[in-house]
Amino acid sequence: MPSHLKVNCDRSALVDALALASAVVPTRTTTPVLTCLKLTAKDGELVLRATDGQISLALSVPSVEVASAGEALIPADKLGQIVRTCEDSAVTIEMDKNVATVKGEGSTFKIFGYDPKDYPAGKDPQPVGAFEATSETLRRLVARTIFATAVENARFAINGVLMERKGKRLRLVGTDGKRLAVAAGGCTGDGEMTLIVPSKSLSILVKMLGDPDSKVVIGKSDGQAVFQVEGVGTLVTSLVEGTFPPFEDVIPKDQDKRVTFDAADLATAIRRAALLTNEESKGVRFAFKGDTLVVSSRAPEMGEAEIRVPMSGYQGDAIEIGFQPAFIVDALKVVDGQQVMLEMRSPQKPGVIKVGQEFTYVVMPVNVG
Amino acid sequence: MEGSRTILHADLDAFFASVEQLDDASLRGRPVLVGGRAGRGVVAAASYEARAFGCRSAMPMSRALALCPHACVARPRFARYAELSDRFMSILGRYSPLVEALSVDEAFIDATGSRLLHGNGEDIARGIRAATHAELGLTASVGVGPNKFVAKLASDMRKPDGLTACPADGLAEWLSPLGIERMWGVGPRTLPQFTAAGIRTFGDLQRMPEDAVRRVLGDHAVAMRERAFGRDDRPVEPEHERKGVGHETTFPEDVHDPEEAVAALHGLAEGACRRLRESGGLARCVTVKIRSAAFETITRSRTLEMPTDGTLEVLRVAKDLFRAWAAQGFEPLRLVGVRLDRIDAAEAPVQASLFPDANAERERTLDRVADAISRKHGPGTIGRGARPRPGA
Numbered sequence: 001m002p003s004h005l006k007v008n009c010d011r012s013a014l015v016d017a018l019a020l021a022s023a024v025v026p027t028r029t030t031t032p033v034l035t036c037l038k039l040t041a042k043d044g045e046l047v048l049r050a051t052d053g054q055i056s057l058a059l060s061v062p063s064v065e066v067a068s069a070g071e072a073l074i075p076a077d078k079l080g081q082i083v084r085t086c087e088d089s090a091v092t093i094e095m096d097k098n099v100a101t102v103k104g105e106g107s108t109f110k111i112f113g114y115d116p117k118d119y120p121a122g123k124d125p126q127p128v129g130a131f132e133a134t135s136e137t138l139r140r141l142v143a144r145t146i147f148a149t150a151v152e153n154a155r156f157a158i159n160g161v162l163m164e165r166k167g168k169r170l171r172l173v174g175t176d177g178k179r180l181a182v183a184a185g186g187c188t189g190d191g192e193m194t195l196i197v198p199s200k201s202l203s204i205l206v207k208m209l210g211d212p213d214s215k216v217v218i219g220k221s222d223g224q225a226v227f228q229v230e231g232v233g234t235l236v237t238s239l240v241e242g243t244f245p246p247f248e249d250v251i252p253k254d255q256d257k258r259v260t261f262d263a264a265d266l267a268t269a270i271r272r273a274a275l276l277t278n279e280e281s282k283g284v285r286f287a288f289k290g291d292t293l294v295v296s297s298r299a300p301e302m303g304e305a306e307i308r309v310p311m312s313g314y315q316g317d318a319i320e321i322g323f324q325p326a327f328i329v330d331a332l333k334v335v336d337g338q339q340v341m342l343e344m345r346s347p348q349k350p351g352v353i354k355v356g357q358e359f360t361y362v363v364m365p366v367n368v369g
Numbered sequence: 370m371e372g373s374r375t376i377l378h379a380d381l382d383a384f385f386a387s388v389e390q391l392d393d394a395s396l397r398g399r400p401v402l403v404g405g406r407a408g409r410g411v412v413a414a415a416s417y418e419a420r421a422f423g424c425r426s427a428m429p430m431s432r433a434l435a436l437c438p439h440a441c442v443a444r445p446r447f448a449r450y451a452e453l454s455d456r457f458m459s460i461l462g463r464y465s466p467l468v469e470a471l472s473v474d475e476a477f478i479d480a481t482g483s484r485l486l487h488g489n490g491e492d493i494a495r496g497i498r499a500a501t502h503a504e505l506g507l508t509a510s511v512g513v514g515p516n517k518f519v520a521k522l523a524s525d526m527r528k529p530d531g532l533t534a535c536p537a538d539g540l541a542e543w544l545s546p547l548g549i550e551r552m553w554g555v556g557p558r559t560l561p562q563f564t565a566a567g568i569r570t571f572g573d574l575q576r577m578p579e580d581a582v583r584r585v586l587g588d589h590a591v592a593m594r595e596r597a598f599g600r601d602d603r604p605v606e607p608e609h610e611r612k613g614v615g616h617e618t619t620f621p622e623d624v625h626d627p628e629e630a631v632a633a634l635h636g637l638a639e640g641a642c643r644r645l646r647e648s649g650g651l652a653r654c655v656t657v658k659i660r661s662a663a664f665e666t667i668t669r670s671r672t673l674e675m676p677t678d679g680t681l682e683v684l685r686v687a688k689d690l691f692r693a694w695a696a697q698g699f700e701p702l703r704l705v706g707v708r709l710d711r712i713d714a715a716e717a718p719v720q721a722s723l724f725p726d727a728n729a730e731r732e733r734t735l736d737r738v739a740d741a742i743s744r745k746h747g748p749g750t751i752g753r754g755a756r757p758r759p760g761a
Contacts, residue, residue: 150674154685155726176674178720245724282718324720350723364721 005041005070005095010063011088011104017048017061018080023204024050024057025076037076038119039093042069047233050076051120055201058124059208059233071116074100082109125236127219127226129193133170135229136212137185142202144183144334144359145174149199153177157242160198163218163225165191173247179327179363180247181334187218195225196244201237208232251362252350255343257316259288261309263340267332269307273297274325276305283322283366288314288344297325321347322368328353331361373537375490376605377478378512378520379461379497382529384474385414385450389443391506400440404430413445417529448744453505460500464493469605477517479605490514491534498532515540518601522551540599545572552593562586571597614648615658616640617706623662624702627695630659631688637707638684639752643740645709651676652709655683657690660704669694675720676713680739680753681732683709 021037029035029052038049046064050057072095079102083091088104095101095113102109142161150158153176162173170187173180208229209216217228227235273284273295287294293311298304321344332340335355343352353361381387385403390396400419404412412433415424422437434440454473461468464487467479480493487493490513501509512523513534522544523533536543549555549563549570566585568574574582574590574597582590595601616637624630634657645652656670669690677683687707742751 153674154682156724175723177722177724178674180723250723282720322718348721362723364723366718366720368718 004068005039005072005093006066006068007039007041007046007094008065008067008090008092009046009061011083011086011091013063014061014083014091017059018076018083020204020207021048021050021057021059022076022080023207024052024055026052033073033114033118033120035075035077036073036114036119037079038116039072039074039095041066041071049119053120054198054238055204056120056236057204057208057233060231068094070095072100073098073114073116073119074111075113078111082111124234125221125224125226127217127221127228129191130217130219130226131165131170131187131189131191131193132215132217133185133187134212135209135214135216137170137187138216139206139209139212141170141172141183141185142206145172145181146199146202147330147334148174148176148179148181148361150176156245157196157240158245160196160240161202162244162247163193163195163197165193165218167191173244175245175247177245178324179331179361180250181331182247182251182360182362184358193218193220195220196240196242197225198237198240201225201235205229205235208235250350251360252343252345252352255345255352257288257314257319257344258341259293259311259314260339260341261293261311263332263335263338266309266340267329267336269293269295269309270325270329270332273305273307274329276303277325278302282324283368284325284328285320285322285368287318287320288316289318290314316344319344319347321351322366323351323363324366327363331363335359373515374479374481375484375493376514376516376520377464377480377490377494377497378514378517378524379476379478379494379501380510380524380528381457381474381501382508382510383414383416383420384454384507385445386416386419386443387507388446388450388453390416392449393443396441396443400424400437401443402430402433402437402440403443403445405444406430406442445747447747451744453507456505457501457507457509460497460504463500464497467605467607469607477520477605491532494532494534498530515599516601517603517605518553518596519544519599521553522547525551535599541575541597544597544599545570545575547571549574552596554589554593613652613654613708613710613712614641614644615656615706615708616644617658617704617708619704620702627692627699630695630702630705631691633705634687634691634707635684635753637705638687639680639739640748641707641709642678642680642683642736643743643748645678645712646736646740648712650712650714651678652683653711653713654709655686655690656708656710657687657694658704658706658708659691659694659702662701662703664703665700667694670710672711675722676711678736679729679732680736683707684753 026034034052040047044066046061048059048061082102086104092103093100098113098115100111100113145161149161152159158175164171165187167190168186169184171182171184173182205227210232214230219226225237225239270284276299277284277297278299284295284297291311293309294306296306331353338355341354347365350362350364386401389401389403401416402412402419402424403414404410410430412424412426412428412430414426419437419440424433424437450473458470461476461478465478465480465483469477480490494511494513497511498509501507508530510524510528510531512520514520514523519535523535526533547570549568550560555563574594579591579594582594618633618637653676654670654672656668659667671686671690739751
C-alpha cells in the first residue's frame with residue numbers, strides 16, 4: 001500500500017471519533033506507539049485505531065473523502081487538540097514520511113508521527129458464536145448493571161459485567177458483593193455464551209452505540225469479546241478472568257412483604273433522608289407499616305431526618321430495615337419514570353427492587369440497630 | 370457554657386516501672402528500666418530512681434544503661450498494665466461520665482457536673498488519688514484547672530504523687546512565671562525562636578501584643594498566647610475520635626530484596642491490626658510507607674470496600690501496594706511501615722455481604738487466638754510465616 005495517506009474530513013465528525021478513540025489510548029505506557037492513533041484510509045473509508053493492549057477500537061469516521069489511500073501513526077493527544085481547537089468546518093490530513101500535516105483554512109500543523117508498521121497488528125477479528133442485539137437494548141442493560149460493579153475484589157471476578165446469553169434472552173449482571181443488578185433483554189438467534197466484560201470496555205462500548213435500532217454483533221474471538229456496532233466500528237476487549245459469584249443463589253425467592261412505588265418519588269424521599277447521614281452512620285432506616293413508609297436517618301453530632309412517604313397496597317407485616325441510601329438510589333435512577341416493586345423478608349435478609357421481568361436488584365441491608 | 374468548668378488531668382506516675390515495683394518488692398527504691406534489653410531496644414518507662422540518673426522513656430536501652438549501669442531491667446508485661454489501666458479508668462469514671470483517656474496512664478476528667486455530688490475539683494482530685502493508692506497500690510498526680518491546658522500543666526507541676534489546683538482567680542498571674550518551654554507546642558527546635566524574641570516565660574508572651582506575636586512568631590503562636598492566659602475551650606471528649614494505627618520498622622541494614630521487605634510487612638500488619646482490634650475499631654484505608662536508602666519517603670494507600678480489622682486482609686492489601694510500587698522501580702530500602710486509617714467504631718453499622726466468605730470466620734478466630742497469645746507472652750511472640758515452609 002502506498003504510504004501517502006490524504007483525507008479530507010468533516011471536522012465535527014472527526015472530533016467525535018477522536019474523542020472516543022482517545023478514551024482507549026493509555027495515558028501512561030512504556031510503549032510510545034500506543035499513545036498514537038493509527039489512521040487507515042482505503043476504499044473510500046477512514047478508520048481510526050486505538051489500543052491499550054486490553055481494549056482495541058476501530059472506528060469508521062463518517063463524512064470523509066479519501067484523496068489518497070495509505071496509513072499513518074500520529075500522537076493521539078496532539079491530533080485531538082489540533083482538530084478540537086480548529087474552527088473550520090473541514091480539515092485535511094496528509095502524511096509524508098511519517099510527518100502528518102493537518103490543514104484548516106488558515107492553519108497548518110506538522111506533527112511527527114511514527115512508522116505505521118510499528119503499530120500492533122490490527123487484523124479484523126472473526127467473532128465466533130455471534131448474536132445480535134440492538135443498540136437500545138445494550139445501552140439499557142449496561143446502564144442498569146455497570147453501576148453495581150466492584151473496582152477490585154480478591155475473591156471474585158466482579159470488576160466487570162457478566163453477559164449471559166441463552167437463546168433469545170440476554171442478561172447482564174453486575175455486583176460489588178453487597179448488591180446485585182440483573183437486567184434482561186432480547187437478542188437474536190440461538191446458542192449460549194457467557195462473558196465477563198471489564199467495566200471500562202463497556203463504558204466505551206456505550207459511547208459507540210448510536211441509533212437505537214442499529215444492530216450490534218457480539219461474539220468471541222481468541223478468548224476476547226468482539227462488539228461490532230453497525231455503521232460505527234468494532235471494539236475488541238480482553239475478558240475478566242476468574243469466577244463470577246453464584247449470583248442466582250442470592251436472588252431471594254421467598255420475600256413475603258411487597259409494595260409498589262414510583263421510582264422517582266421514592267428516590268427523592270431517600271435523597272432527602274440521606275442529607276443527615278455520614279460515613280459513620282451509613283444507613284437509612286426504612287419503616288414500612290400500614291399505608292406509610294417512614295424513611296429516617298441519624299448522624300452522630302449532626303442531627304436526624306424523617307421523611308414520610310404514603311404507600312398503597314402494602315402486603316405483609318410491618319418491617320424496619322436499613323440500607324445504604326446510595327445503593328437504593330443508584331437502582332432507582334436507572335429505572336427512572338417506572339413503577340418499582342420493593343420486596344423484603346426480614347431486617348437481616350436482602351431487599352429486592354424489581355421492574356417486571358426486566359430488572360432485578362438485590363441489596364444487602366445495613367444493621368441500623 | 371455557663372460559668373467556669375472544672376477539669377482534671379490525672380496521670381499515673383512512671384506507670385510501667387511503678388507496676389514492676391509494685392509486683393516485685395525487691396525493685397522498690399531502686400532504679401528500674403522497663404523495656405527490651407536486645408541491641409536496639411528502647412526504654413518504655415523509667416522509675417523516678419532511674420530518672421535521677423537522666424534515664425528517660427523512648428531512650429535507647431543501651432544509652433540508659435550507660436547512664437545508670439546498676440538499673441534493674443524489667444521486661445514489659447502489657448497484659449498486667451492493661452488490667453491496671455482499666456481499673457484506673459474505672460476509678461476516674463466514678464467521678465464523671467466525661468473521661469477522655471489520652472493513653473493507658475493519663476486522662477482528662479470534666480467534673481463540672483459532679484461538683485454538687487463530689488465537692489470541688491480539689492476534693493475530687495483527693496478522692497481519685499486516695500482510691501488509686503488504696504485499690505491499685507499506685508500513685509497518681511492530678512492537676513485541677515478551668516480547662517484541659519491548665520489542668521495538664523498543673524498535674525505536671527508536682528510529680529510524682531502530687532496534687533496541684535490552680536487558683537480560680539488570677540489565673541494569668543499564676544501562669545505568668547512559668548517557663549515558656551512548658552507551653553504545648555514549644556520544643557527544642559522552636560524554643561530558640563521564642564528566646565530570641567525575648568520570651569522566656571508565659572508572662573512574656575502575655576505582654577507581647579497579639580499582632581506582634583503573629584508577625585514575629587507566626588500564626589500558631591497566637592493560639593499559644595491564648596493558652597498563656599490560660600484560655601482553652603476544647604471540650605473533654607469521652608470517645609476521642611479514633612485515630613489511625615501504624616507500625617513501621619527500620620532495617621538494621623538497607624534491604625536489597627523486595628521479598629525481604631514483603632516478609633517484614635507480615636509482622637507490621639499483624640502489629641497494626643492487633644492494636645486496631647484492641648481499640649475496637651475497623652479501618653477503611655491501608656497505607657504502606659516506604660523509605661528508600663536515599664531517604665526518600667513514599668506512601669501508597671488503598672481504600673477498602675469493607676472496613677476491616679483482619680490481619681490477612683490488611684496484609685494482602687499491603688503486599689499488593691508494596692509489590693505494585695516495587696514493580697515500577699524498586700530501590701534499596703531503609704524502612705517500611707503499615708498504617709491503618711479512617712477508623713470506624715466496630716459497633717458502627719455494618720453493610721452485610723451478599724456472598725459470605727466461609728474463610729472469614731476462621732480468620733477472625735485465628736486473629737483472636739493470636740491476640741490472646743500476644744497479650745500473655747508479649748507482642749511479636751506469634752506471627753504469620755512470611756513464606757510457606759518447604760513441603761508444607
